[in-house]
Amino acid sequence: MDETTPRHLGRRSLLRAAVGAPAAVAVSSALWPGGVAQAAEPAGPVDPQDPRFTLAVLPDTQYLFDEGGSDPGPVRETLMFLLRKRREDNIVFLAHLGDVTEHGTEAEMRSADEVFRTIDGRLPYSVLAGNHDVSGDDQRGATPYLRTFGPDRFRRMPTYGGSSPDGYHSFHVLTGGGRQWLVLALDWRISERGIAWAQGVLDQHPTLPAILTTHEIASADEQGQAALSGYGDLLWNRLIRGNDQIFLTLNGHYWPCGRTTLTNDAGNPVHVHITNYQDRYYGGAGMLRYYRFDLVRNVIDVETFSPWLLGQRPEQRSALQAEHVELSGDVERFSVELDFDRRFAAFAPPVVPPPRPPSAVLVPGTVAYWRFDAAGTSPGPDGSPVAPGTVARDLTGQGNDLRAERLHGSAPEVLTWSAEHHDGQPAHASLRFDGGKAPNRGAVLRTGQDAPINGMPFLDGYTIETFIKLPEPFTGDHAFMGILSWEGRAGDAGKTSGWSPEEPTCSLNLSGERFLQFVVYPKHTDADPTSWSHALPTGRWTHVAVVNDARRTTVYVDGSPIARNASAESRGIATLGKPFVIGATQFALSYGHGFYGWVGDTRVVARALRPEQFLRN
Template sequence: MSPLKLTTSALFAAGVLSLGGPAAAVSSFGLAVLPDTQFYSRYATPAEGDQFENRYGSDPYLAQTRWLAQHAQALGIPFVVHLGDVVDQQDKPAQWEVADGAMKVLEDAGVPYAILSGNHDVTVGCGYVGRQDDCTDAQRDLSKEPYLKWFPTTRAQQNATFGGRDPSGFHEYHVFEAQGQRFMVLALGWRVSDAGFAWARSVIKANPTVPVIVTTHDNLAIKSDARTALTTPYSELLWDRLIRDNDQIFMVLNGHNHGAAHLSSTNDFGHKVEQFVLDYQMAYQGGNGYMRVMEFDLGANRIKALSFSPWVPQKPQDTLNQFDVAVMTDENNEFSIEMDFAERFRGFNPAFTAGPDNREESLTETVRNLILADYEDVKPVDPVLPYDADDYLRAKDTLAHWRFVGTPGAPVADGGLVEDLTGRNPLKRVPLERGALLGDAVWSADHHALSAANGSVCFTENSNQGVRQSFFQTLDNVPLNDNMLRNGYTVEAIVKFSKDWTASRNQWMTVMSRFGVRGDLQGFLGGWKGSSTLQFAVSNLREFQWEPTVHVGGQAWVTCANENQNCTFPGTAQVRYGANGQYRYTTGEGSVSCSNATFGDPVSGVAKSCAYLAESLYNSKTNWSGEIMIDTWQHVAIVNDPVTHDTTMYVAGAPVLRNVQNADGVAGFAGKPWLVGGAAAAGSSANGFLGCINEVRISEGALSPDQWLTARKTRVTGTGGRQGITGTSGDDLIISNAAADTVTGGAGADTFVYRTMRDGIDTITDFVPGEDRLNLSGVLASIHYSGSDPVADGHVRVVDSASGAVVQVAASAGAFRTLVVLRGVSAARVAASSSFVF
């Protein structure tokens, strides 16, 4: 931790922070910005597992507002703006309660703020598509809008800065004072109607000398490079209807679109309007508490920005990882732009001046010191790269492990097989269909740096368009097809999204699925019945989606039709017909007509319905990651606890925010295949994966991170001279000395490394063929062997001896020297394919 422990009071005492006095050299003030808090509000509720409190003992929304309540006045931050999407689901009161509590902290501290509605905060949140007769404030029933109940005009009026709201209640303005000058914040909620625009213009007109900052939920977007701002149809509407001909508007802030970017535009007066988008919800932990301070340095004629998290330093030390960066320093989150304020405002406020100096260092620097006073970012641990293709940890209960390794550049054969390292569940490429070509799936040498599998399969044409689909499926009658993963599981996949990924063609592309649709499972209670029983997919926002069909209980009657309709159901089931506890029953297969003609009339004069008896009940539950970058290898692990059935997704080793509880199993249809790289049902296929897949492993039980594919075997190295070398009880990589050693691997799958002929002649006391390996790549390199099969080429052989199998290496054909003796093992058991790494 930093030896410097600074609080606001300490800063004052040390002279680092000053709001007046002869030493001051900066005239500035700050505007605090709270971007989308929707995930903070949602995942701090009991319904979503109170995930922040349970994992960290605190929550980010409260951390933000408490930090502002504690420091805003002393730091010279006179105002706070919220950019909308206060909650994630507007119909969930518990989420509004979280937001209510967080914003009340500001009210209790006397810190004024402006808040506005995002699309998640209103009952109908559709976006702008070139028309103003849908989804604006003018089309809403105001009496049914939760935002107006939780943040009514009466609440906004408690702020001393409050100027007024429009008749809909969705738009408001405030005027605050800083450095002897007045500034307006014009907060425009989702979406502005024609009347709303007229109201906004009238407010500006009524305050003709006041510089205006517009805040709104949607305005700029961000290009796929994650750095460059992009105008949108709605931003152009705002520009044309409000901004371009109102010279008082000099800044626009919005959230909604994920990331951070800046665009400088020129209005009709030839003056700059600085526009900023910031929304961190798709970052680690739903935003990790990130907010921003915008510093208006009136003396130096600059606007400075710093994005930071007051929550990260509060987290327990043992929860921190490389994603817990307290202060963001990239160019879109820490920057400074020029603005000559007096010149920029001269046209409407010729008397504008900077005001007296009030601090001796910039506000952004003081904020940085405060945040980092008791915190240091976690230094990333240098990963241990695989020594060879066998340098990964075996999971003792592995159900299937597929490594996609082939001849680089070659197409995957039609019907070509991918070995399952357990030997039980091989995959095959599905037959070419719907115009698919052989070259649409090719082998590549590209792979994740931490994967010991030295290759991948790359799908170059897959899309959601239903044509040219290439993927793999398990063979018929393999054991995995019947496994519903009811004993907990760990699913790992190492994948990379293509740089050509687009939402329009590749949203909901599939990493892995099971054959068949969940609506055909008798007793499925959820929605989207046409979806696969397992969706390990990628959303339109490039999030990993893990959505299995899960077991939720025993028998129940499932309503299937109203009177005179057809009741359909999977398989054979008992069906009842009636109302008010009076029923008649029959047994049907597939469907039954829900009518008096079929059942007779159990009760006259009332509307009746049918229901079938489901022997098992199912629903779906979903884990979501944050936004995943294209053209970047990612390791994702989904871990389901065998006792609680709570499921946690990890991306790049870090837990995501949106996890689920009590998700029992991955239901499917017994005997039906698993699919990798696509989804299929009833012979049709869709949503193939565009990109590369390195390896996939399914294990029973909950593996910890030190057991994942990205973990390495324990390094055991001799200390020199002839000695006994003993491994651990786990998987080891044992490097011998240049002497005759006696080596015992111990339990686990061990790799014994020999680098030169001088490393022999060893005796390995417990070599297990098929589980342990001999790595002879260094030895073969030392004798300048460059072939691919040293056994067939006469450079490696295994012969029997009284002590066991003897492994010998020849520098030239026939000149064999003994390298190692495998005690108690016959030569016949030492197969080249499973016992050596060349």
């Protein structure tokens, strides 16, 4: 067309109240109303399993393919840049948003064809028609655009799933972050037959999150606030709002750029983005937009830049060129927060691994393993109280069974059965603790007085693992609540140089800032090496692993080592033959408040495990 440092923690104020894509299949462009192909890009220059991947977007290039006078060089450089950066940036696909050329002539299309041959067979992409490429709706018949960017061009791409019979609409299935995604590339103007085809594609790929690309959906004001155009309103009502799969739409056509978020019929957000720079210097200078998907952080990071200008020497750029190397306004550089699993749950619920039997996780050296499903105990209904005296068996058979106790005459709801669990947890069950201060309340699970784990020194190393979840909202004062520990006094083990002789010899706690604190008094050293984590999240499960290799201790959260691991030498645990406990930590041989949250499977192994051997895998 011509027209968005945590405060310092001391030793503690503590315990006084003591975490390969499938191969592509053959496609058919003659299917009506929709192709069934489940095409997916095979492994190659990108990593289809990496949770971080990039969708590249190229908007209106019409002023650079204009036989009246143009320079396709910036577009060629953009495409070459994508090839050079494909592996590094994990670029899985390129989407062109239409208006490839200024007049849609044979000569202009030949020029575009030559430039796009640069990436044929090397990077999958889609090119849809804009109003400067074609006129009328998708039943217009043959055009130079269709002869250049019709089905024959795309059918050899591993992502290509099929085209409508008229050839003006296509769909691609790409793989990124270990899952498949659908891209619908729709013509400038869709007919009833086109809508039926697009709906058919969605119906035959009902579990794939979909990105809809077309030339026109929305326009924006000078502040970047976007709103549907008249044609966009038709697409919204006939196709987008009723298909929960469509979570992102991308269009060019209008300037300035903009964005908005609409709510579909399922009550979920649909992100509507406009990308077009033809009004900028040098017809947009081959401006490229990156959509960097990050399935770990649950975010899409968006950035906009010109590879053509970026490739020039800084000292040789004019002021105007330097101004357009990259754009950083609110509609050019931003992040979209998106909980992918939650957003896609209605049509593609996360695949949760089935429960694993105890035999699958009883690795050599396992000292104790407790879980709170039928394999480890006799659980009551979800949310029902755990009766005092209830036994959680040690599934190693070594006699380290746990028994439930309520502290300080606490009410029954202080410890309840729960069906909640970490997705990677072997057992699909947990215990919900409702401990707290003022007045002290809580519950614990303790080993018996003669349990072997009570006095084990672990001189050859150890791994202590558990799964925890903190409530959302995280209300009340729960500073330095214990997660697990051994009972007893460090002073009784001859340890006098630590924070207090009244604290136990080994405990895993949570500070008021929700920092994990693992403190241990080694067997042969009068010291208390202490590790601190970052603030743990609330409302989601976390796997925690404490690994000691008989020299030093490393704490892992969700499989990653924390920064503040103790550097001091640490060998063994100065256990005193007193019970091992889940749910609280003693101080001066007395319990204060108990844990507040959920605890899942817990395992102790008498050797150091590697992260790939943890329970969460």
